[in-house]
Amino acid sequence: MSKVDIACIIDDDYIFVFGTKRMMELSDFCNSFMIFKNGREAINALAPLLISGKNIPEIILLDINMPIMDGWEFLDEFTQIETHKLITIYVVSSSIDPADMNRVDNYKSVTNYIIKPISMEILRQIMLDMDDK
Template structure:
């Protein structure tokens, strides 16, 4: 039996979010998907539901460049609360940036599992899901 996952996509690009959900639709089928446009909304959701296993995502696919609170700002705040959450959340930084400094900075966060260059294709997404 397949585990049901809660997947959270945090990106301000609505076209990218739409394209990603369509391109990996078969892998998302039956899983819960939450979409957020910035880190602040995501952090608010996590804080509101920090003790609710079902409401907390299993995976966060996090962009870097977003308004209000970017991916790095989100990670700085998230790492302060990660220990108090009801479950461990796996975070992947997913960005179109190929700047080596962004990659190094993303990987410097204890809570970041990996840095993935956009676009996130079906094979890579399937690999992420299989690692859980």
């Protein structure tokens, strides 16, 4: 399993972010993190990186329900930014609403929908999926 260079977590739940980051550290998932508490903060930081092609995360874990800019709004803006690097996006949410689960099919850039919390097994599966790309 290959280690991810930069992982990005976009979520306003500090407990989820702390726990996920800790599990990533314990499983040697990535070299570094980018953490954003809403979609607007993430777009503002990621857009210049995508344009420059430097320090782009390989994977994004994206929450749906956040203040200021939610995950869907983030995806709508993010997919409009041209990038030459493949970025794998997982929507990670506590929502079990089938409408949310089906909505990810509208976004080619979203690999999967994961229901919180994230486990070590899910992280291992993400690493295996990254190896297949």
